[in-house]
Amino acid sequence: MADVKGQQGAIQQMWCTPSGTCRFAILRIYWDDETEPSVECPLGDFFASGWGQYAQISSLPVCVNPGSAYNSYWEMPFRKGFRMTLENVAEENFTIYYQINYTLTDVPEDAAYFHAQFRRVNPLPYKDVYTILDGVKGWGHYVGTYLAWGVHNNGWWGEGEIKFFMDGDSAFPTICGTGTEDYFCGSYDFDAKAADGTSQYHEFSTPYTGLAQVLRGDGHYQVQQRFGLYRWHINDPIRFEKDLKVTIQALGWRSGGRYLPLQDDIASVAFWYQAEPHAKFPKFPDKDALEII
Numbered sequence: 001m002a003d004v005k006g007q008q009g010a011i012q013q014m015w016c017t018p019s020g021t022c023r024f025a026i027l028r029i030y031w032d033d034e035t036e037p038s039v040e041c042p043l044g045d046f047f048a049s050g051w052g053q054y055a056q057i058s059s060l061p062v063c064v065n066p067g068s069a070y071n072s073y074w075e076m077p078f079r080k081g082f083r084m085t086l087e088n089v090a091e092e093n094f095t096i097y098y099q100i101n102y103t104l105t106d107v108p109e110d111a112a113y114f115h116a117q118f119r120r121v122n123p124l125p126y127k128d129v130y131t132i133l134d135g136v137k138g139w140g141h142y143v144g145t146y147l148a149w150g151v152h153n154n155g156w157w158g159e160g161e162i163k164f165f166m167d168g169d170s171a172f173p174t175i176c177g178t179g180t181e182d183y184f185c186g187s188y189d190f191d192a193k194a195a196d197g198t199s200q201y202h203e204f205s206t207p208y209t210g211l212a213q214v215l216r217g218d219g220h221y222q223v224q225q226r227f228g229l230y231r232w233h234i235n236d237p238i239r240f241e242k243d244l245k246v247t248i249q250a251l252g253w254r255s256g257g258r259y260l261p262l263q264d265d266i267a268s269v270a271f272w273y274q275a276e277p278h279a280k281f282p283k284f285p286d287k288d289a290l291e292i293i
Contacts, residue, residue: 001100002083003081004078004083006080008078008104008107009107010102011076013072014071015069015070015101016070017069017096019095019096020088020093020095020096021094022052023042023290024089024090024287024290025043025086025087025089026087026284027039027042027043027084028040028084028086030084031113032078032079032080032081034276036281039116040118042290044070045148045269046269047064048230048269049064049070049212049228050228051213051215051226051292055203056205057205059205059208059210059230060073060207060234061074064212074271075114077114090287112139112141112275114273115274116269116270116271116272117269117281117282118269120289122265123263123264123265124250124262124265127261128261130250130268132162133244133246133272134245135282136240136245136272136278136279137279138278139239139241139274140273140274142164142233142271143237143271144231144234145183145246146228146229147267148226148227148267149227149264150224150264150266153260156252157180157250157251158189158251159179159180159251159253160249160251161248162176162183162246163175163176163177163246164176164245165243165247166238166241166243167243168242169245175238180229183231184209184229186204190211201216208232208234208235209230212230213226214227214228232271250263250266
């Protein structure tokens with residue numbers, strides 16, 4: 001998609017309009033002379049659209065506009081150039097129109113590099129904690145989380161706490177949340193009263209946070225509830241000096257007011273800036289492990 005050499009500057013905006021299965025189109029970005037990518041993520045998930053169905057998103061760094069227009073405004077500095085690729089792992093052809101806008105300018109010495117890493121576990125093993133990011137070494141700041149969450153149980157699914165372990169934390173994190181909907185800046189299960197008086201999930205998309213997608217099923221083959229959530233730490237970056245690990249619990253409720261450890265389908269993208277070199281990413285999932293069923 002791009003191969004810029006011997007230049008210094010920053011990507012300022014990306015636009016693309018894909019036609020195909022976006023979970024099977026893998027975006028990779030390499031800064032300077034890297035042989036390992038700093039960004040490795042399915043195209044849809046990178047643009048906070050992990051379920052392969054259109055959902056309008058009106059946030060500051062990511063916008064998804066009609067009909068299939070994906071836009072990124074993450075600033076991405078480079079010092080010697082960059083290379084951007086898109087791999088189609090599907091058997092069907094994948095059509096994409098795109099534009100990458102960048103400026104050539106001096107990059108400050110303390111400017112960190114943009115990173116994005118995808119993970120997925122389906123199903124999450126019983127009583128396991130879902131890991132959004134791990135193995136980050138060096139200094140930088142964490143700027144965003146996207147979750148594509150498929151629920152396998154009835155009832156509320158978002159009672160788990162997000163935790164940020166940084167700079168030598170062991171058993172106890174520096175930052176511990178109070179619940180999934182609270183981390184994404186909602187409250188009380190994202191519930192709102194519908195016209196018929198019942199409580200329903202209510203989608204929203206704002207500059208920094210959103211429950212941008214709620215797939216309720218068709219009552220036939222598509223029966224699983226699925227959610228797409230984003231949280232951008234732009235005004236509140238999470239800064240670290242040595243290391244970073246991010247996890248989130250998957251918890252619902254069972255009888256007697258007890259927690260129910262969930263075995264859900266959870267995929268995520270972690271967005272952060274850090275000084276290079278970065279630690280090697282985990283092995284990327286194969287096609288079967290990526291597929292949405």
